[in-house]
Amino acid sequence: MKKLVVLSGAGISKESGIPTFRDNDGLWKSYRFEEVATPEAWQRDPELVLDFYNFRRKVVVEAQPNNAHLLLAELQKQFDVQIITQNVDDLHERAGSKNILHLHGEIRKARSITDENFVTDIKGPELNIGDLCPKGSQLRPHIVWFGEAVPNIPKAIEIIKTADVFLVVGTGLQVYPAAGLVDYVNPNAQKFIIDPSDEFYVKDFRHFKENAVVGMQQFYEYIRAILELKI
Numbered sequence: 001m002k003k004l005v006v007l008s009g010a011g012i013s014k015e016s017g018i019p020t021f022r023d024n025d026g027l028w029k030s031y032r033f034e035e036v037a038t039p040e041a042w043q044r045d046p047e048l049v050l051d052f053y054n055f056r057r058k059v060v061v062e063a064q065p066n067n068a069h070l071l072l073a074e075l076q077k078q079f080d081v082q083i084i085t086q087n088v089d090d091l092h093e094r095a096g097s098k099n100i101l102h103l104h105g106e107i108r109k110a111r112s113i114t115d116e117n118f119v120t121d122i123k124g125p126e127l128n129i130g131d132l133c134p135k136g137s138q139l140r141p142h143i144v145w146f147g148e149a150v151p152n153i154p155k156a157i158e159i160i161k162t163a164d165v166f167l168v169v170g171t172g173l174q175v176y177p178a179a180g181l182v183d184y185v186n187p188n189a190q191k192f193i194i195d196p197s198d199e200f201y202v203k204d205f206r207h208f209k210e211n212a213v214v215g216m217q218q219f220y221e222y223i224r225a226i227l228e229l230k231i
Contacts, residue, residue: 004079005163006072007181009086009171011195012212016063016091038146046138047129053141054126057107060089061125068169068216069095075220079165084156086171086178088143101159103152103178109142153177160184167219168193168205170212192219 010020035041036052073096075081082099083092088107092100112118112133119142120133131139144150156178160166166185172195173179185191191205194215208215 001078001080002164003162004075004081004165004167005160006081006083006167006169007085007160007171007178008072008083008092008169009178011170011172012066012068012216013063013087013089013091013170015068015211015213016066018059018063018089018091033146037143039148042140042145046140049141050127050129053107053143054128057122057127058125060091060107063089063091065091065095066213068212069097071216071220073097075223078224082159082163084159084181101152101156103144103150103156105141105143107141107143110139111142112137113140150177153181156181157184161186163189165190165223166192168195169216169219170194172197194219 010018014020031052035045036049042049069091072081072083072092076096076098081097082101083097084101084103085092086103088102088105090106090108108122109119110122110127110131111120112135114137115133115135118133118135120139127139127141129138133139160181161184163185166182166189168182171178173182187204192208193205194208194210194212196209196211196215208218210218
């Protein structure tokens with residue numbers, strides 16, 4: 001079974017109603033990321049940071065996987081699918097995908113501020129001041145904030161090197177270090193990108209110039225047709 005490695009980003013979840021930091025509407029007009037998504041913000045005003053992520057978590061809990069998420073799960077019947085996601089939501093999991101590596105953390109989990117290896121599910125939609133780990137330390141969102149290292153990058157590189165088919169969906173490859181992962185794709189792999197921009201170009205990638213849901217349907221039909229031709 002060939003290996004399909006997917007790099008997914010905020011665009012795939014936006015179509016489920018989850019806004020991104022780049023959106024100039026709603027919640028995001030109220031905050032700069034420096035105020036709510038950095039270690040300095042946590043030191044300055046942890047309650048504000050927790051309130052911000054409690055709001056985001058509520059949005060995630062209420063959102064549902066869209067057809068792009070569902071089609072990736074469906075492709076597990078034909079491929080060994082590994083998803084590397086920049087998203088902190090759990091929509092890939094809820095759609096049925098099994099092998100998911102979160103680069104930037106998971107919003108429905110918390111970790112200890114003194115023991116980064118202690119990670120736990122958040123019971124309910126909120127994490128508040130006074131929610132402690134077993135050692136008595138405050139829990140923080142299990143999120144990689146701006147200015148923090150991305151510990152899963154080395155693991156992502158090793159996964160990408162094994163791809164027979166590589167797909168980018170929902171990301172314009174603007175955020176590093178995740179954007180640099182495309183440099184590690186095997187030159188012999190088939191490479192695809194789904195992005196609506198007219199100006200988007202990555203050498204040797206077949207470009208589906210659509211948003212995530214429409215583009216994923218086109219990719220699904222294309223890759224299934226290739227498989228049928230080879231049978």
